[in-house]
Amino acid sequence: MAGVAPQNSGPLPQELELPGGKTGFRNWLDRNAWRDIIIAVPYIWLILFFVAPFIIIIAMSLAQSVIAQPPFRFDETWPYVTFENFERLFSDYVYLRGYLTSLRNALIATALCLLLGYPMALGIARAKGVWRNILLLLVILPFWTSFLLRVYAWMGMMGSNSWFNRGLTSLINVFLPAASEINSVPMMNSNFAVILVVVYSYLPFMILPLFANLEKLDFTLNEAAMDLGSKPMTVFRDVTLPLSIPGIVAGCLLVFIPATGELVIPSLVGNAGDPMIGRVINDEFSLNRHWPMASAIAVALLMLLVVPIMLYNRMQERAAEGAK
């Protein structure tokens, strides 16, 4: 009878004694089968489409590049694997710089998203009834058009002949001496453009978790702080801000992690001379056809991002504990 139903699934004591040779499997089928199957589905999904491919990528990162189909091969002698891709990763400045550019762009974009998103999320959380729904809808509205289309729209706007660029140019020229007037603002193909479009695209991912957190905060806590002598700004610093840290962490990670590995935005509006790591992986993979190198970069990127993911998990656990 070991390993059968846990106590909380509620069998009566006399039922535990299972006369007539009901086996453990039969018992499981009767009691917990559905629950276990439903829980298993997402795990099976993750194993098939995340764990398995990732193991393949790790294996590939330890192979050698060859001009063949497929374009990689393992050594035929012990130890069969090679670490030369990882050695190159650390010795060739191109890759290190790719990581640094990615981290820097993602950090700046995350900080800007937080600065823009926090007041918006707070405003939505404090809005009343219908207004709250309307404002939330406006945040989600951009998702109704294709992401690619929105990036192309930004390309059009940042181009030197667009109304946006021309308007910005004449605005800047107002403050410049006549001799050094500019013809257009060089926005396209720069890290500035990447950060701008990343902030634009990822802002909802900052606002939504922040909103979910701020909305749950008990406003009587703010009243209590005010009652005890704190002015509104102090109340924000002492109560709202510390209690919204889980939301801040969640929002920052939801922006930072995908922004670090972002491929489409740097490919379309970024500076090819200072590429982000996503673009480096893509180039290795499809231009150089160096699959093992691309895999090694990807594995290292994941290791890099595991740190903030772990941090996020710890945060969530602590939040769950505090809520008890």
Place this chain on the structure above:
Amino acid sequence: MGIENTGKAWETPKTEPFIRIENVTKKFSDFIAVNNVSLDIYKGELFALLGGSGCGKTTLLRMLSGFESPTEGRVWIDGQDMTSVPPYERPVNMMFQSYALFPHMTVEQNVGYGLKHEKLTKAQRQDRVKQMLDLVQLSQFAGRKPHQLSGGQRQRVALARALAKQPKVLLLDEPLGALDKKLREHTQFEIMNIQEKTGITFVVVTHDQEEAMTLSTRIAVMDRGIIRQTGTPTEIYEFPKTKFVADFIGSINQFAGTVKSVTKDKAVVACADWAGEITVDRDASVAVGQNVSVAVRPEKISISKKAPAKTLNAIEGKVIDLGYFGKDSLYRVKLPSSALVRVNRVNDQRGRETERVAQWEDKVWLAFEPSAAILLKD
């Protein structure tokens, strides 16, 4: 306990009220939460605002704390006009119904939070926190977070936090609402003790009449934004001025009737429900022919199987329901007019079921003294 303390300031004409609420009205769009309320509360009182949900008691409290501002009227505290002073500048602290303890701070930090804004040295601050924690007997829990405390302990932290700044007025929003019955009684006396020790004026909002009766020096009974009656617990219970107050506080039997005759100190009321006349101590202002209500508390009616010697205000009926509560029993007696009368009788003799005053279906005599009845005008 507190009554002796305050020296009945409200009865001394020269005493200046400590809190003065002057013709205060509060409207939320077109809903009138508080309707032209005037109220004086004196220094050192433990004053209760009592009423059902939506009666405006919480709105009134929030206007004292500064979270709401009156649409009309003024609020004075200790001689200062507080009407437009923000909550963080009022000499008033509040104990919230939900306690509103800061979940990210320890008990100590919670209690000390308000002191950050006072001009105190660090040592003085620590001293005050320690003193407050001693007052509510929570010193050994100083380092805990609120979620590690029981409901009663949280309540005491909230009380200590609100008292730490030594406010002129302490507001308590349903202070015992979230506690279980045993703890309520204990906490109730604790609040009264603390009030006595600190001498701070307490204003309590509650929907629980028992809580209001035992805690407070005076009660204001509120209904639909209006104060129906203000008085000591005894005044409110024994001398209610309106049907609403009589009905809201405790339970009461009411018999509608018409004043038939008036003598120097008695009035005779003809009552269809009572199938006859009721003699009551007269109120100064009743006139013959006036429609009135005779109200009698269930515990002030005697019940027995034998006909009483005096036939004044006596009637025979039949017991149709009997509730046994241990210390007392409630009898519901049907009169010949089919009106129901509730009678409470203390079970002051130990005995078996069969030894009770009356059983189901028993014929019984009910009677009450003229002084036991309250004459209420419609």
